[in-house]
Amino acid sequence: MHADFHPSQRAEWAQGQPISRLMARALEDPELISLAAGFVDNQTLPVEPVRQAMDGLCSDVRAARAALQYGTTAGYPPLREWIRERSQQRDGPEHTVPLERVVITAGSNQLLHLVTESLVDPGDVVLCAAPTYFVYLAMLSGLGVRAVGVASDAEGMIPEALEEQFERLRAEGQLPRVKAIYLVPYFDNPAGVTMPPERRAAVVELAKRWSRFTRIHVIADEAYRELRYQGQDVPGTQTCDAEGDTVVVAGTFSKSFSPGIRVGWGMLPADLVGPVNDQKGNVDFGSPNFNQHLMAKVLELGLFEPHLTALRAGYREKLATILSAAEEHLSCLEGVRWLRPTGGLYVWVCLPPGTATGSDGPLFARAIREGVLYVPGEYCFPGQSRETGQTTLRLSFGVQSCEQIARGVEKLSRAIRDVIGG
Ligand SMILES: Cc1ncc(COP(=O)(O)O)c(C=O)c1O
Structure with missing residues (x-):
């Protein structure tokens, strides 16, 4: 029975x-x-660029075998190096993270999951712009986390509304349970809004100021940064974090190249590198290596831009x-x-x-x-x-x-x- x-x-x-x-x-x-x-x-x-990259990869037997083998948990170093360099070109060398703080994931969704799992316990609180990316909200409920909405306008999360939520949670004795603030600072999903630099700086400053019991991280999901059709790029959210201990950046090639290849990444504060790689080690001990080599070949051959x-x-x-x-x-x-x-x-x-x-x-x-x-x-x-x-x-x-x-x-x-x- x-x-x-x-x-x-x-x-x-x-x-x-x-x-x-x-x-x-x-x-x-x-x-x-x-x-x-x-x-x-x-x-x-990108069918043709992928065909060219695939030809390039498979015409070199040693490189192809390396790509077809398991890789490392943190991901293929040349790809991580490219991500680091891109961030350096855009945001300046003073805001670049060392290579060991870059991790490759199976899409940025996996990074969001690994980071959130490393930060929260069931019953904890993550503050999210309202509205926000609904898959992330579902992920939070799957982890038993309470998502608390922070009012947003045409420039994203409103710092005064964030401060009010902090005050309210403190008054309720819930401040120790607040572990992160989640933002989609470029052309967000769903509202399409981009946070100007002053807003980002204000949110990061509030996260630091309210980190009285535990450090409150800012998860900046920059999935759409490359998809700008007008105007100037806005500096990355990590440029607001002089100490480099608060902002987590999630990025992806899904929107800018191909979601089928599903390569994403994270740039992490030093303290999160160990926990995220430990989680990743348990889940898959490295994202599909072939996809990472393929993406690196696309970049090496100049097919991405x-x-x-x-x-x-x-x-x-x-x-x-x-x-x-x-x-x-x-x-x-x-x-x-x-x-x-x-x-x-x-x-x-x-x-x-x-x-x-x-x-x-x-x-x-x-x-x-x-x-x-x-x-x-x-x-x-x-x-x-x-x-x-x-x-x-x-x-x-x-x-x-x-x-x-x-x-x-x-x-x-x-x-x-x-x-x-x-
Ligand atoms: C805001 C946001 N973050 C993350 C993702 C996930 O993308 P990926 O394919 O890199 O996991 C999406 C996909 O729609 C998204 O809209």
Whole structure:
């Protein structure tokens, strides 16, 4: 006789994340214009650069064998060196971390997981911009962590709102449980906003000032830094951390090159190098080595920059298309507003009070009947701040062609008009 299966506490905490449901929904109906999934543009995937890099790698038997063998936990040194040098070129040598503080992961998601696991225990608190990357919110609940939302505006997390949350948590005796602040400082997912240098500096300063019981780290998820279509780059978040002990930077080639290769990285404060590599040692003792060698070959052969230039040009056009479609179809709807990003993959839309965007509400169903899918904004808000997100939604412009983007926004406008009666 067998007893019933009881999933672990962790497995239970991990249940019900929205991403798989949304993806399944998009796949069920191929006619649906999905402005939901944050995938990169299929047409721009770098088939030819990868073929060249693969040829280069496999034509040298010794190099190919090294790539086909297990690698090290921290990752392939030439690739880590490239990451270090890129950070040095952009942010100056005084902010560069030594090689041992760079770790390669299977996408930046794995880095976020390893870092968070190294910092938190169940019941701890991570402060997140509200709204924020909903996969990270689901990851936090899977770890038994309480995500606390910090109000954000068109420049990201508001330092005064962060300070208020710190005060509140202190008054409740919860300050010792606060372990990290999570930010997506470039063209964030979902709102597309970029934090200016003063905001970043203020958040890092607050993290340090409130580190009274334990050091509160700032996790800067810089997944979209390369996807700028206008204006000047903003210095990396680690430039605000003179001591180099607070800011963790997560990066990735998923958005700038290929999510299928799934190579990401972290630049870590010295104290986190051991814990993160220990966690990684237990999970996989090194991310797929072949992918790392392949990516390093792409960089060595100079194939990355031209790809990125072409990619930015394509996305620039798509961003212009979605913004002009919004102007054309949404601006006539009373109380409908949206943010105008200069990079990334997302446009954030706010609807009039009372217009619920959730997946069990009338707008979502109406939009699907029209043939368009969006991400309900409430998924992107931590627990108590969920209500704030009930009238918001995220549109992604990476995947669809310009024609489909314009049609999708038009369909959405019909659904909204119908529901708000405008
Ligand atoms: C903000 C953010 N961080 C991390 C990731 C994960 O990317 P990766 O493929 O590097 O794991 C994504 C993917 O959409 C993202 O939007």
